[in-house]
Amino acid sequence: MEQYIIKGGNPLVGEVVIGGAKNAALPVLAAAVMTDGKCMIDNMPDVRDINVLLQAMQEIGADIDRTGKHEVTISGKGIHPECDVDNEFIRKIRASYYLIGALLGKYKRARVALPGGCEIGSRPIDQHIKGFKMLGAEIEIENGMISATAKELRGAHIYMDVVSVGATINVMMAASLAKGNTIIENAAKEPHVVDVANFLNSMGAKIRGAGTDVIRIKGVERFGDCQYSIIPDQIEAGTFMTAAVATKGDIMIKNVIPKHLEAISAKLIEIGAEVVEFDDAVRVSATKRLESTNIKTLPYPGFPTDMQPQMAVTLALSNGTSVISESIFENRFRYVDELTKMGATIQVDGRTAIISGVEGFTGADVHAPDLRAGAALVIAGLSAKGFTTVSDIGYIYRGYEQFEQKLTQLGGEIQLVNSEKEVAKFKLKIG
Numbered sequence: 565m566e567q568y569i570i571k572g573g574n575p576l577v578g579e580v581v582i583g584g585a586k587n588a589a590l591p592v593l594a595a596a597v598m599t600d601g602k603c604m605i606d607n608m609p610d611v612r613d614i615n616v617l618l619q620a621m622q623e624i625g626a627d628i629d630r631t632g633k634h635e636v637t638i639s640g641k642g643i644h645p646e647c648d649v650d651n652e653f654i655r656k657i658r659a660s661y662y663l664i665g666a667l668l669g670k671y672k673r674a675r676v677a678l679p680g681g682c683e684i685g686s687r688p689i690d691q692h693i694k695g696f697k698m699l700g701a702e703i704e705i706e707n708g709m710i711s712a713t714a715k716e717l718r719g720a721h722i723y724m725d726v727v728s729v730g731a732t733i734n735v736m737m738a739a740s741l742a743k744g745n746t747i748i749e750n751a752a753k754e755p756h757v758v759d760v761a762n763f764l765n766s767m768g769a770k771i772r773g774a775g776t777d778v779i780r781i782k783g784v785e786r787f788g789d790c791q792y793s794i795i796p797d798q799i800e801a802g803t804f805m806t807a808a809v810a811t812k813g814d815i816m817i818k819n820v821i822p823k824h825l826e827a828i829s830a831k832l833i834e835i836g837a838e839v840v841e842f843d844d845a846v847r848v849s850a851t852k853r854l855e856s857t858n859i860k861t862l863p864y865p866g867f868p869t870d871m872q873p874q875m876a877v878t879l880a881l882s883n884g885t886s887v888i889s890e891s892i893f894e895n896r897f898r899y900v901d902e903l904t905k906m907g908a909t910i911q912v913d914g915r916t917a918i919i920s921g922v923e924g925f926t927g928a929d930v931h932a933p934d935l936r937a938g939a940a941l942v943i944a945g946l947s948a949k950g951f952t953t954v955s956d957i958g959y960i961y962r963g964y965e966q967f968e969q970k971l972t973q974l975g976g977e978i979q980l981v982n983s984e985k986e987v988a989k990f991k992l993k994i995g
């Protein structure tokens with residue numbers, strides 16, 4: 565019964581260093597199997613999803629050497645081209661689907677368990693499939709596995725019907741080892757799409773335009789060795805930004821790319837927080853009661869859906885009524901019932917949440933329904949009066965490294981506990 569026990573009320577103050585981006589690192593790792601050479605990758609976050617993917621890659625024959633806590637050397641030379649990617653853990657993560665594009669590109673054959681991931685709405689993969697088919701692959705879905713096979717992959721002009729991070733990256737990977745040229749239109753522009761394109765280029769791919777909505781790929785025959793460093797995690801950084809504001813603290817958030825945080829910074833400034841940008845850091849603080857605002861989640865450079873729950877917690881403490889429209893995933897307000905237990909006043913109608921700000925939260929026993937909602941409930945607990953427990957924190961480990969340690973260093977009273985006895989002990993100690 566792993567859970568967090570939190571005593572709220574301390575403003576979070578100090579410095580925190582942000583790790584590598586989970587949602588960039590996952591496709592970069594998958595793409596690393598596309599070369600028989602060696603890839604040295606650093607700034608790799610040590611989080612659960614990464615470890616699940618690395619284990620699955622090892623199981624199909626990739627040579628994985630953890631040369632440091634945040635550094636890994638990978639060679640895809642030993643992979644069996646006829647392999648199946650499947651185990652009980654890989655079925656639970658979303659990014660398993662990147663092995664379809666990577667293996668299809670390299671071996672013209674991939675068979676991978678259908679992806680899992682956070683339950684935040686229906687998450688079809690039709691655009692991935694459409695892209696692979698247009699490159700010449702045949703797709704079959706059977707017994708929870710997706711197979712993609714092709715005699716050869718040929719470049720194509722692909723228009724994505726929806727802006728999809730996963731489909732853009734997956735098709736970009738497969739197309740980079742196809743014959744001829746590919747154009748992906750209506751591509752996702754997220755920083756992690758650019759990071760994966762840069763990684764593929766450093767192995768020898770010829771990709772231009774990543775970060776715009778048209779990506780042009782000239783297929784090459786094979787990839788070679790490379791050395792690469794993953795970009796900082798936009799969402800981990802954003803989470804600490806909202807933690808600073810919700811607890812009326814003052815945090816210097818280091819190892820970030822401020823440009824990637826602009827949508828989050830702009831909203832925090834709008835509600836009355838102070839955000840100061842440095843070359844690779846942002847300092848975020850709040851002293852007074854926050855003002856309300858409206859937010860619509862959108863593909864990059866819009867406000868990220870992965871920051872929606874953390875921002876909702878912050879707005880629930882503001883003065884006035886805020887409206888959040890969730891335009892990416894239709895079921896991403898599952899944390900609202902939990903937050904209501906802490907005193908928040910939020911009404912959800914479909915994809916819209918209407919938040920009437922309250923003066924403060926009170927501690928309660930809540931559970932994390934998914935990764936970002938879990939982080940948001942922890943922030944709520946840190947800003948609440950009294951004790952909060954957050955259960956189902958396995959979700960949080962999927963994407964945050966040393967979350968409770970980082971929060972403790974900032975003055976948060978939070979501890980990982982395994983029993984009611986430990987909860988009681990914490991309460992006695994902290995009083």
Ligand SMILES: CC(=O)N[C@H]1[C@@H](OP(=O)(O)OP(=O)(O)OC[C@H]2O[C@@H](n3ccc(=O)[nH]c3=O)[C@H](O)[C@@H]2O)O[C@H](CO)[C@@H](O)[C@@H]1O
Nearest residue numbers: 587658659686687688689690691692726728729730731892
């Ligand atoms: C591992 C990873 O990087 N996960 C991120 C990735 O998820 P993921 O790659 O699953 O998200 P997408 O960008 O693909 O999804 C965006 C929208 O497109 C729809 N869609 C997507 C693919 C498809 O084939 N058909 C389709 O209709 C989805 O249902 C959703 O409504 O981007 C999301 C949007 O920024 C983030 O919330 C996730 O944290």
Ligand SMILES: C=C(OP(=O)(O)O)C(=O)O
Nearest residue numbers: 658659681682870935936
């Ligand atoms: C939704 C997320 O992850 P995934 O797509 O892996 O479920 C996330 O990172 O917020």
